[in-house]
Amino acid sequence: MLTMLGIIIGVASVVALMAIGNGAKQDVVERIQAMGTDLLTIMRGPPAIRASANIVTSFLPEDLPFIRSVPGVAMAVPETTLSSLLRFADQDLMVAVVGTGEDFPQVHDWPPQTGVFFSAEHVKRYAQVVVIGQTAAKNLFPTGMNPLGQDVLIGSAPFLVIGILSSKGLTPRGDDMDNTVWLPYTTAGARVLGQRFFNVIVVRVKPDADMTAVETELHTLLMHRHRKEDFNIRNMADTIATANETQNTLTYLLVAIAVISLVVGGIGVMNIMLVSVTERTREIGIRMAIGARGFDVMFQFLTEAVMVCFIGGLAGVLVGLGGGYATSAIAGWRVIFTVSPIVIAFASAFLTGLVFGYLPARKAAQLDPEAYQTVSSKVEEGVERTREYAQHAVDATKDAARHATGTARDMYQSAALKAEDTLSTSKEYVRQNPVLVVVGALAFGARPSAAWL
Amino acid sequence: MSPPLIELKAVTRTYAAGGAPLTMLREVSLTIASGEFVAIMGASGSGKSTLMNIIGCLDKPTSGSYAIRGIDIASLNGDALAALRRVTFGFIFQRYNLMFDLSAVENAEVPAIYRGMAKTRRETRASELLRELGLGDRLRHYPGQLSGGQQQRVSIARALMNGSPVILADEPTGALDSKGGKEVMAILKKLHGLGHTIILVTHDSDIAGYARRIIRIADGRITSDEPQQEGAADNPVEIRETTGDA
Helix, strand or coil, X not given: CHHHHHHHHHHHHHHHHHHHHXXXXXXXXXXHHHCCCXXXXXXXXXXXXXXXXXXXXXXXXXXXXXXXXXXCEEEEEEEEEEEEEEEECCEEEEEEEEEECCCHHHHHCCCEEEECCCCHHHHHCCCCEEEECHHHHHHHCCCCCCCCCCEEEECCEEEEEEEEECXXXXXXXXXXXXXXEEEEHHHHHHHHHCCCCCCEEEEXXXXXXXXXXXXXXXXXXHHHHHCCCCEEEEXXXXXXXXXXXXXXXXXXXXXXXXXXXXXXXXXXXXXXXHHHHHHCXXXXXXXXXXXXXXXXXXXXXXXXXXXXXXXXXXXHHHHHHHHHHHHHHHHCCCCCCCHHHHHHHHHHHHHHHHHHHHHHHHHHHHCCHHHHHHHHHHHHHHHHHHHHHXXXXXXXXXXXXXXXXXXXXXXXXXXXXXXXXXXXXXXXHHHHCHHHHHHHHHHCCCCCCHHHC | CCCCCEXXXXXXXXXXCCCCCEEEEEEEEEEECCCCEEEEECCCCCCHHHHHHHHCCCCCCCEEEEEECCEEHHHCCHHHHHHHHHHHEEEECCCCCCCCCCCHHXXXXXXXXXXXXXXXXXXXXXXXXXXXXXXXXXCCCCHHXXXXXXXXXXXXXXXXXXXXXXXXXXXXXXXXXXXXXXXXXXXXXXXXXXXXXXXXXXXXXXXXXXXXXXXXXXXXXXXXXXXXXXXHHHCCCCCCCCCCCC
């Protein structure tokens, strides 16, 4: 039934869209988690005000040992990033240059693929060494030459390549993490960045430590050292929570659209049922005549509406599941089906049937047997009258036919008599005037024949 | 003396539909006792169907009173009237009025559903009634597969489902040929013999001849009300299993 189509589409949309939304959310969460969940990121600028970040210069190397000694902290590295030109022979590439500490690979679970990461010694000695990312390696050494041991130029300063980091892929925002090179922060500060202070300090928390407790401790420490809150500490969990919220909002938006579609479907059901009630006035009248109460009729129509929505809901769930799988197969999006949207969508369809079926059902029940009987009596009367008139018409036609036949017969008879008359008169005339007739005939070209005589 | 089964006093019925008010019954007074076989005769538009509807609690008088066994129906609510239609009255219409998507048994058992009878008991009773009426081999047939007379017999079975001491038949033979009509009238005669009160509405005097009392109505008023000897109804047709049409 077409009425079911609205319900099916509504339910299918809810099921499929929520699954797609869940999948997308999970995708984002996992990408964020790939960045490391045990991290606290200390950024410049007080928590609420973003704009003042760049003026803060108080993130200094002297802070590092104190941060590292906070209980629960496994390691801490500074990270200051600048976009700069990387050159080797005739190749060049704009990369992100990151000045950081020797523990960077452990903090981010990002080990070198070949060679080594720089050490504490390198940091202490302001060594001019660099570790490059996969994209930088590919672009600067397209011939496949081993980058290790080569000197690359950052700006005008040469740096020895001692390692290539493994591939990490894209950030949730789409930036290429492998298009980066890493220097000891000391060297970077002196040679590339032109500043001693850091932009960011990344702290890795010990696995069994309480993130919140460590965060509080760090906060207290830095407040004491900086004497003001010119920093804010970001928890990876917060980032994930924010991302989740955003995704949830999107999903709810999609689902809201689907719900509207379900409501429209419900209105469609109600319309059809109202029309059906009107068309079935006669049936309702009969049922009331044989003893149905208002309640019985209402129950019947309500059941019908609910059945339509129940079956529509089932079909919608199946279509939604199918559609979701199809989307994931065709578009490659992740699709995660959970039980609650399916149950909710199905229950909504059921409720829609109840709610939108109630009004027509009530109308059906309130159809007065009187109303039916008035209509019915009039119909019966009309039919009877028509029959009577038809009978009259038949009789009249019979009469007319009889009459016509009689007249025709009369006319035929008189015509026949007249013809006979004329014939005998002619015969007489011929008998009486044979000569005249023969002459006349000859004059008109008739040929003589024996019959004349 | 116990109150009569049906008592109408000065019943008037006026319809206000669409502008000009239409008065179908004017001050009709009528008493019918239990066990009677009454025919209400009149031309179309005389008000006979309206009278029938009021007797069967499908319509309410505009003025006047209608009492069933002494109880004024004006004092009854919708559900109580429905109960009367369910148990006391059995309707048989000219056009059978069966549900097309239900089989003969299913059609017959509808009044019992409204009464809350259990399924097996319903089916058994409906099947029995249909068998008695000669439709034993057509229990599962649909109205589309039954002739006019057979459909009318299903309709009679339906009317008898809950007992229905009073049978109201509105032109029951109107859509049937003469043989089918005779069979239906024979059934009604038999039911009368079993104690049912039969109230028949017709414009056909041959059909009215089966009744013991003829009430004539014209222009909304009763013009005559006379008992009748058993005349035309003396060639009963036996009800048997039929193979062809009714």
